[in-house]
Amino acid sequence: MTKIRMNNLGHSQDAGFSLLEMLVVLVIISLMLSLISSRTFNSLDAMRFDRAIKSIENNLQIQRTTAVVENTTYIFKKPKDIPSQQPNITYFDLVTSEGIHVSGDGLIIYSNGTCTPAELIVISDDGRKSRLGVRDVDCKVLRLKF
Numbered sequence: 030m031t032k033i034r035m036n037n038l039g040h041s042q043d044a045g046f047s048l049l050e051m052l053v054v055l056v057i058i059s060l061m062l063s064l065i066s067s068r069t070f071n072s073l074d075a076m077r078f079d080r081a082i083k084s085i086e087n088n089l090q091i092q093r094t095t096a097v098v099e100n101t102t103y104i105f106k107k108p109k110d111i112p113s114q115q116p117n118i119t120y121f122d123l124v125t126s127e128g129i130h131v132s133g134d135g136l137i138i139y140s141n142g143t144c145t146p147a148e149l150i151v152i153s154d155d156g157r158k159s160r161l162g163v164r165d166v167d168c169k170v171l172r173l174k175f
Contacts, residue, residue: 135148
């Protein structure tokens with residue numbers, strides 16, 4: 030017959046962790062993981078939004094170069110009251126990643142490479158917003174404060 034030694038609380042010294050201790054540790058670990066994962070997803074969304082703004086900047090520079098090479102005026106988002114077919118005028122939209130929307134008006138890129146000063150608003154589906162200003166001389170995009 031084997032004798033089990035007991036400590037002064039009446040528990041066996043050979044016993045491992047109790048179920049309650051293991052549950053407490055699991056709850057603490059799951060809370061820490063949930064905090065880390067939410068911060069990670071927020072930073073990923075912020076990086077995706079910044080990448081979309083960089084894409085808008087690049088698209089505008091490509092449109093500017095194309096306007097000069099093709100000797101054509103480019104207008105951002107065709108107004109409803111202007112006929113579609115006009116010589117040397119092309120309408121364009123700024124295509125970004127899914128879930129990112131660009132609005133604004135008055136942005137025209139002329140065939141000499143200059144632009145009208147304009148303001149664009151970039152909004153993501155998760156509520157991130159950014160105001161962009163377009164300079165007239167070189168069509169450079171600047172981030173503005175709301």
